[in-house]
Amino acid sequence: METIVFALLNGVIYGLLLFMLSSGLTLIFSMMGVLNFAHASFYMLGAYFAYTIMGATSFWLALFIAPILVGLVGAVVERYGLRKVHANGHVAELLFTFGLAYLIEEIVKIVYGKTAVDYKIPSLLDFPAFTIYGASFPAYRMFMLFIAIGMLVGLWFLLKKTRAGLIIQAALTHPHMVGHLGHNVPLIFMTVFGIGCALAGLAGVIAGNIFVTDPAMAVLMGPIVFVVVVVGGIGSLEGAFLASILIGLLQNFAVGISASFADIFWFTGLSPTSEIGDITVSSLAPVLPFLLLVLMLIFRPRGLMGEQEL
Amino acid sequence: MSIKTAAFAAAVSVVAVTAAQADIKMAFIDPLSGPFGPSGEAAYTSFILEAEKINAAGGVNGEMIEVTGYDNKINPKESLVQFQKAIDDGARYIFQGNGSSVAAALIEAVNKHNKRNPGDEVVFFNYAAVTPAFTNEACSFYHFRFDAHVDMKMAAITDYIKGQEGIKKVYLIGQDYVFGQAVAAAAESMIKEKRPDIEIVGNELHPLGKVKDFTPYIQKIISSGADAVITGNWGADMQLLMKAAAESGSDIPYLTFYGGSKGAVAALADGAIDRLYQVTEAITNLETSDEQNALVEEYKERFPDYDYYYHRAFNAMRMFKAAAEKAGSVDPIPVAKALEGLTIDEAYGGQVTMRAEDHQAQQNLYISTVAKVGDGVTYGVDNVDYGWKLVEGGSIDAASAEQPTTCEMERPE
Numbered sequence: 001m002e003t004i005v006f007a008l009l010n011g012v013i014y015g016l017l018l019f020m021l022s023s024g025l026t027l028i029f030s031m032m033g034v035l036n037f038a039h040a041s042f043y044m045l046g047a048y049f050a051y052t053i054m055g056a057t058s059f060w061l062a063l064f065i066a067p068i069l070v071g072l073v074g075a076v077v078e079r080y081g082l083r084k085v086h087a088n089g090h091v092a093e094l095l096f097t098f099g100l101a102y103l104i105e106e107i108v109k110i111v112y113g114k115t116a117v118d119y120k121i122p123s124l125l126d127f128p129a130f131t132i133y134g135a136s137f138p139a140y141r142m143f144m145l146f147i148a149i150g151m152l153v154g155l156w157f158l159l160k161k162t163r164a165g166l167i168i169q170a171a172l173t174h175p176h177m178v179g180h181l182g183h184n185v186p187l188i189f190m191t192v193f194g195i196g197c198a199l200a201g202l203a204g205v206i207a208g209n210i211f212v213t214d215p216a217m218a219v220l221m222g223p224i225v226f227v228v229v230v231v232g233g234i235g236s237l238e239g240a241f242l243a244s245i246l247i248g249l250l251q252n253f254a255v256g257i258s259a260s261f262a263d264i265f266w267f268t269g270l271s272p273t274s275e276i277g278d279i280t281v282s283s284l285a286p287v288l289p290f291l292l293l294v295l296m297l298i299f300r301p302r303g304l305m306g307e308q309e310l
Numbered sequence: 311m312s313i314k315t316a317a318f319a320a321a322v323s324v325v326a327v328t329a330a331q332a333d334i335k336m337a338f339i340d341p342l343s344g345p346f347g348p349s350g351e352a353a354y355t356s357f358i359l360e361a362e363k364i365n366a367a368g369g370v371n372g373e374m375i376e377v378t379g380y381d382n383k384i385n386p387k388e389s390l391v392q393f394q395k396a397i398d399d400g401a402r403y404i405f406q407g408n409g410s411s412v413a414a415a416l417i418e419a420v421n422k423h424n425k426r427n428p429g430d431e432v433v434f435f436n437y438a439a440v441t442p443a444f445t446n447e448a449c450s451f452y453h454f455r456f457d458a459h460v461d462m463k464m465a466a467i468t469d470y471i472k473g474q475e476g477i478k479k480v481y482l483i484g485q486d487y488v489f490g491q492a493v494a495a496a497a498e499s500m501i502k503e504k505r506p507d508i509e510i511v512g513n514e515l516h517p518l519g520k521v522k523d524f525t526p527y528i529q530k531i532i533s534s535g536a537d538a539v540i541t542g543n544w545g546a547d548m549q550l551l552m553k554a555a556a557e558s559g560s561d562i563p564y565l566t567f568y569g570g571s572k573g574a575v576a577a578l579a580d581g582a583i584d585r586l587y588q589v590t591e592a593i594t595n596l597e598t599s600d601e602q603n604a605l606v607e608e609y610k611e612r613f614p615d616y617d618y619y620y621h622r623a624f625n626a627m628r629m630f631k632a633a634a635e636k637a638g639s640v641d642p643i644p645v646a647k648a649l650e651g652l653t654i655d656e657a658y659g660g661q662v663t664m665r666a667e668d669h670q671a672q673q674n675l676y677i678s679t680v681a682k683v684g685d686g687v688t689y690g691v692d693n694v695d696y697g698w699k700l701v702e703g704g705s706i707d708a709a710s711a712e713q714p715t716t717c718e719m720e721r722p723e
Contacts (some may be wrong), residue, residue, distance in 0.1 A: 138557045
């Protein structure tokens with residue numbers, strides 16, 4: 001029972017964090033038509049910026065300033081990089097974001113060193129929030145949960161309830177029509193790219209200290225975010241949300257299961273000491289999202305909620 | 311450039327200047343970046359400091375030592391590339407320790423190189439890769455290990471558990487590669503033999519260096535009802551495991567090989583006291599000479615990010631020096647032959663002997679736990695006020711720590 005409660009809590013928090021990353025990516029995808037390989041790099045930038053700002057001032061300031069800075073970097077990348085490359089088609093854009101990811105990683109290595117930086121959680125939140133079944137649950141994780149829910153509500157409100165959101169949605173699917181109506185479509189695109197990057201930056205700010213802030217964090221997070229976007233259905237925010245929570249729960253629950261293949265497939269006569277029978281579900285946890293990706297592409301190529309096939 | 315890297319670069323560049331007239335080139339092939347970068351850097355700086363000391367005292371047979379770092383990103387394939395680079399740069403002595411997967415690849419590469427290039431041999435000084443096979447079935451004349459291997463350390467841990475009546479359930483967690491598997495196997499067989507009443511309630515292997523949040527694993531440990539956890543985790547995997555353990559607020563003790571990994575004590579802080587245990591060849595809070603304490607302090611001053619931890623690195627350099635002087639040569643084969651059976655006094659009152667049959671160093675081992683500075687502890691670690699303190703009866707002499715070997719070594723003429 002306690003395993004289920006904790007896996008639920010941790011799974012939802014991790015899932016919401018994934019959504020923070022993938023919502024930006026999926027918005028940008030709808031806009032550009034290609035996956036932004038550098039998206040997880042903005043997540044990393046968020047963590048490093050927050051580390052620097054926290055060192056100089058406080059975590060609370062970093063919480064606001066770091067995502068804005070990352071958003072500005074994103075906007076600059078869109079305005080002076082992607083927009084120029086766009087003229088040369090999708091392949092050029094894809095390669096551009098691919099190169100950008102490496103560039104950002106190398107710059108981070110030069111500026112901050114090759115090993116992890118000591119980005120700590122604020123001492124104000126460094127206490128157990130509550131204790132259930134003999135294990136305490138850190139307050140900072142609850143804080144992450146609230147920030148993520150706040151972001152979710154904010155994004156939903158912006159896109160669905162405001163006029164700006166209406167124009168953004170229209171511009172994503174029918175840019176020419178929106179342009180003819182007199183809106184500045186390139187500006188909208190730049191803003192969307194900036195907001196997407198800022199969301200990734202925010203995820204970095206709140207996750208960098210609970211996980212690890214090092215130059216490899218983008219490379220580790222990137223593939224999972226792609227899985228979320230593809231499983232959720234390219235371009236669908238609702239799908240990305242479902243897929244994020246699904247993958248968050250899947251990974252956390254899998255770690256908690258000690259059953260081995262021999263236990264599950266006992267009817268095939270698989271021996272628990274054999275190479276395959278010895279594999280436990282928990283050791284497979286890191287692979288499960290990718291298994292889901294492969295299965296999804298085979299059986300439902302448009303993803304959970306996507307409207308178009310890949 | 312951050313302050314940290316700048317300080318590290320400055321500290322290392324001092325060596326680079328004096329190294330211009332180096333005669334003995336040694337290559338340090340280990341991770342100097344990524345999640346295990348700190349483990350590599352802490353050892354690299356230890357070798358560098360001792361090389362400086364030896365050079366300042368007149369060198370080895372009058373010749374100067376130069377230690378050069380090669381970043382292998384803890385990848386066996388990358389290590390072979392760096393190994394070739396080191397040989398091309400003139401290195402004939404290789405230091406490596408982080409990752410038995412890397413050590414296995416290097417042993418094979420060294421053996422192959424020596425077979426193909428008679429008269430131009432390379433010797434591998436392993437200071438931390440502790441899979442037992444390297445000094446048993448896979449032993450090599452060109453490989454010397456200065457750290458106690460898994461079975462030796464696990465024997466120390468299980469002897470300690472034997473006396474702890476309160477421990478009825480043990481949980482094993484480790485990294486999923488040859489080393490972690492060796493730790494789990496040793497723990498299982500030794501606990502069964504020494505305390506058959508203990509139930510092993512979990513045997514978990516997680517991917518090496520990939521897990522960023524150990525909370526689900528800690529949750530599993532707590533719900534298993536374990537009274538103690540045994541782990542061989544090191545580097546970031548040790549630090550993050552302790553970070554998650556601290557967050558959970560549980561007070562299950564951790565019996566570790568590498569609780570001294572950077573950041574583990576700081577992650578637990580007060581929670582580490584009588585809860586985090588490690589088995590090592592030395593701790594800085596043992597009784598010793600003023601000279602050794604001065605060395606510990608000098609290390610901390612030069613490399614403030616790290617602590618004097620790799621005592622075996624210093625021992626390895628001193629044994630190399632003693633062997634070269636005994637052989638009257640700094641060439642690999644005479645040095646290797648002189649190292650066999652060689653004994654030196656080490657700084658904490660014991661002796662280190664390089665057992666000739668399998669090239670496994672035999673030395674005292676110590677089980678220690680964390681205590682507050684002042685509470686029988688002089689030197690803290692991780693820049694916090696907590697340091698390692700010997701547990702009662704935690705001192706194991708070299709003879710008791712010794713384990714048999716199955717090594718059948720082929721020696722060159």
